[in-house]
Amino acid sequence: MDFTISAKGQDYLARVKAFMRDEIFPIEQAYFSELSSLDNRWVVLPVIRELKEKAKAQGLWNMFLPDDEHGCGLLNSDYALIAEETGRSFIAPEIFNCNAPDTGNMEVLIKYGSDEQKDAWLGRLLAGEVRSAFCMTEPGVASSDATNMEATAIVEGDEVVLNGVKWWSTGIGHPDCKVLVFMGLSHPDAPKHQQHSMVLVPKDTPGVKVERMLPVFGEYDEPYGHGEVSFTDVRLPKTAIIAGAGRGFEIAQGRLGPGRVHHCMRAIGAAERTLELMMKRALSREAFGRPLAKLGGNPDIIANARMSIEQARLLTLKCAWLLDTQGVKGAMSEVSMIKAVIPQMLQTIVDQTIQIHGGAGVSDDDFALTGLFAYARVLRLADGPDEVHRATVAKLEAKKYMNK
Known part of the structure; x- marks a missing residue:
């Protein structure tokens, strides 16, 4: 095993450390004080947008993606040390556009998304213009066993119809959250790991409703948050299914x-x-x-x-x-x-x-x-x-x- 960080990784790590030291750590306390003083905390403060633009201008952007086309071409072992540095601040991952669940959702689109899905959402996520959520866990079943999922994604002709309730959908409260990845049961009679599908769902689709935001030890983690989301007869084109039905x-x-x-x-x-x-x-x-x-x-x-x-x-x-x-x-x-x-x-x-x-x-x-x-x-x-x-x-x- 060789844990030596590459020369490229060393350069990025040094620049991330400098950005954290000079731009992020000095404003953290003021940022949280200002946010906590607001009646509505589900907002992105101007300082975050300003720092995102600075990070993007310095090329410290989408560093989690290992290819040069979408990311910075860093190895997982390179980015691991960068992720450690950003983990020292609650706000740093968003500033570098390296925040979950957007990271995983972008990886899904790059690896499994159709050209149509990429055109609609990938570019906007990569640019940090919008954010996303991942809707998998359910309140009515033991979600530690994902095969228990009861929410459905049923193909009807040229449409896929979603029904069910998800919760602990991280990031759903963010004002820039515009698209959801929903996982639901499509083929109950298929082998258990071929029964489910993932579907891209614009948040403003009729039938999608954020029922409530869920506190963690009394705090809501604004402006990101974790939400309970209901899907009631949500109808989308079948092309919204990622990679095809049954591949969830x-x-x-x-x-x-x-x-x-x-x-x-x-x-x-x-x-x-x-x-x-x-x-x-x-x-x-x-x-x-x-x-x-x-x-x-x-x-x-x-x-x-x-x-x-x-x-x-x-x-x-x-x-x-x-x-x-x-x-x-x-x-x-x-x-x-x-x-x-x-x-x-x-x-x-x-x-x-x-x-x-x-x-x-x-x-x-x-x-x-x-x-x-x-x-x-x-x-x-x-x-x-x-x-x-x-x-x-x-x-x-x-x-x-x-x-x-």
């Missing part, structure tokens, strides 16, 4: 490999920022005549946090390297490993940092720790819960020994 699971698997690397590396960046907060607090505060960094079990907590981050980074870089060299099929176990390991690592470090901050740690007025904790906890469910990923690792491990 195939598309989902192709979408999730690189996306999970992006999620995990951003989480590692968040862990680095959290450890930085921990150390500043632990070295600047004293109790019982000693700095917190030397009190009780805190040295072990600090050491374990550093070791956990280093282990997590190496595992994720291995996964990215496998995706570069062997594709999604060659990295299936590692993709599940990182998704089970990294969010739990981040949650643990955030929890310990909250403890070291005392009362200040549970208030979001002075520190971002409550937001980081919510992010880590949600990530243990997003893109599949921990248990599903561990089950996949165990299944693939057992398969190695079945014929021995």
Whole structure:
């Protein structure tokens, strides 16, 4: 395995770090203060649009895409380190047009979309003119098993008709969200992984309704948010089906490999920022005549946090390297490993940092720790819960020994 970042990757990483240092970190506190002061927080503040234009002008745009035509031609292992850097800020991924779920949806369109679908949506997403949402999870079934899906996408002549309710559709509250990717049951009698289809749905299509926005620990994550969306007799041309009916699971698997690397590396960046907060607090505060960094079990907590981050980074870089060299099929176990390991690592470090901050740690007025904790906890469910990923690792491990 070779984790050496390419010369091109080094250049992009250095420029991203400089942009974060000079443009993003200095405005973060003012940005969140202004947003929180508004009665309507489902807006894009001018500073975000300004920074997006600056990032685009510097070529720091769509860096997650590994081809030169649509992205920057970086390897997954190159972009992994860039994703880590952007994960240090909640607003950075959008500024670089590298924010989920748009990243995965753009990958789907590039790999599986028709010319008509690309003409309608891909260019606008690549330009950052519009945003998107992914509608898969459902409130009425255990969505950890996606074959439970009850929402339907039935082909009727030249149309596809959508019915059902989805929730935790991330990004649905964003004012620029204009298109949805909907996954529904098309062929209930087919083999279980050929029953579902993905459909491109303009958000303003009759029958599409955002029923409510869903809070996470009491916060709505404006202006992105997670919503419950109903689809009632939504009729679209059959050409809205991505790659053809029955290919939903195939598309989902192709979408999730690189996306999970992006999620995990951003989480590692968040862990680095959290450890930085921990150390500043632990070295600047004293109790019982000693700095917190030397009190009780805190040295072990600090050491374990550093070791956990280093282990997590190496595992994720291995996964990215496998995706570069062997594709999604060659990295299936590692993709599940990182998704089970990294969010739990981040949650643990955030929890310990909250403890070291005392009362200040549970208030979001002075520190971002409550937001980081919510992010880590949600990530243990997003893109599949921990248990599903561990089950996949165990299944693939057992398969190695079945014929021995």
